[in-house]
Amino acid sequence: MSITVDDLRVFAPGIDEAKAQAMIEDALGTAALLAPCLFEDEFEHPAAAKAILRAAILRWDEAGTGAVTQMSAGPFQRTVDTSSPRRRLFWPSEIDDLTKMCRTSGSGAFTVDTVPTGPAIVHADICSLRFGAAYCSCGAALTRGGALWEQ
Structure with a gap:
């Protein structure tokens, strides 16, 4: 121009x-x-x-x-x-x-969903959470699925 x-x-x-x-x-x-x-x-x-x-x-x-x-x-x-x-x-x-x-048509505010959408977390039977603790001892909180330890 x-x-x-x-x-x-x-x-x-x-x-x-x-x-x-x-x-x-x-x-x-x-x-x-x-x-x-x-x-x-x-x-x-x-x-x-x-x-x-x-x-x-x-x-x-x-x-x-x-x-x-x-x-x-x-x-x-x-x-x-x-x-x-x-x-x-x-x-x-x-x-x-x-x-x-x-301005481009794609500009503007947007959101990113940070909530996991996968299956529910399943803790092991001997996980500390099942006995009233405030922490996970089986590792399911890390894998967002099943227990990692204490199976």
Whole structure:
């Protein structure tokens, strides 16, 4: 997946090439941390990822173009700032969308059953458990089946 300066010029014809290239490198580097699968050869959604990255870069490009307007009437003044400071390159919704593209259908929580499903443990007639002990002396607890010793 790649983005070129020409991809941005469709929406921002006046963008400086050096600035655009630096912004593209920053966006691709950040995206690689968030969703490494974007750069794999078998990636399934390159157009969607490109749209998200392009929108973020264009938003970043437009962030500094706001105007500051000042009005005054006598002792009263009013200042209107329409610029938006850059905080993060990607919005949380864009981060979610990029990471969702890398998820596989098999990922998620699962359990492993550790309870034995084999036959019941059969202790020997002379096993200590049969005489009230808290331990097995015949070895059936080790084999999970029949007695190992004291047969």
